[in-house]
Amino acid sequence: MDPGELLDLLKRRTGFTEAHAALLRELGEVMVPIAHEVALAFYDYLGRDPELGAILHAEPGRVERLYRTFARWYGELFSGVYDRAYAERRRRIGLVHARLGIGPRAMIPAMGLVQELSLEHMRMALRGHEVYSAVEAFDTLLC
Numbered sequence: 001m002d003p004g005e006l007l008d009l010l011k012r013r014t015g016f017t018e019a020h021a022a023l024l025r026e027l028g029e030v031m032v033p034i035a036h037e038v039a040l041a042f043y044d045y046l047g048r049d050p051e052l053g054a055i056l057h058a059e060p061g062r063v064e065r066l067y068r069t070f071a072r073w074y075g076e077l078f079s080g081v082y083d084r085a086y087a088e089r090r091r092r093i094g095l096v097h098a099r100l101g102i103g104p105r106a107m108i109p110a111m112g113l114v115q116e117l118s119l120e121h122m123r124m125a126l127r128g129h130e131v132y133s134a135v136e137a138f139d140t141l142l143c
Helices: 003-014 018-047 050-056 062-077 084-100 104-125 128-142
Strands: none
Touching: 003 084, 018 050, 018 062, 018 104, 018 128, 050 062, 062 084, 104 128
């Protein structure tokens, strides 16, 4: 399936709207600055697993490149633009994970950590009434 068509299907299934996209774009100001911190926690978590740690450190400089790639990916979560190009970038990331043998059993818990750290930051950085809609938009995007 074409990445753009798949993204459109997922948006319909999850109820992701332009209002969610606009809110996520606004959240970028608060969320993008923590990308490096979230990347450190993400790769620290993955690196504690012997199999995944071996993949991460198989090439000199790989982890450093991955930190930069993660920060770019995290920033795109809050870009407000979720189109075919966005879907294609997600597809390429998935293909790299598949080529390296990094499947859902590794990524689902690691993404849970990303979600946990992000939601915690939202709860601390936003006012009470802003938190619910921010959490809803972020969770809908990650589904």
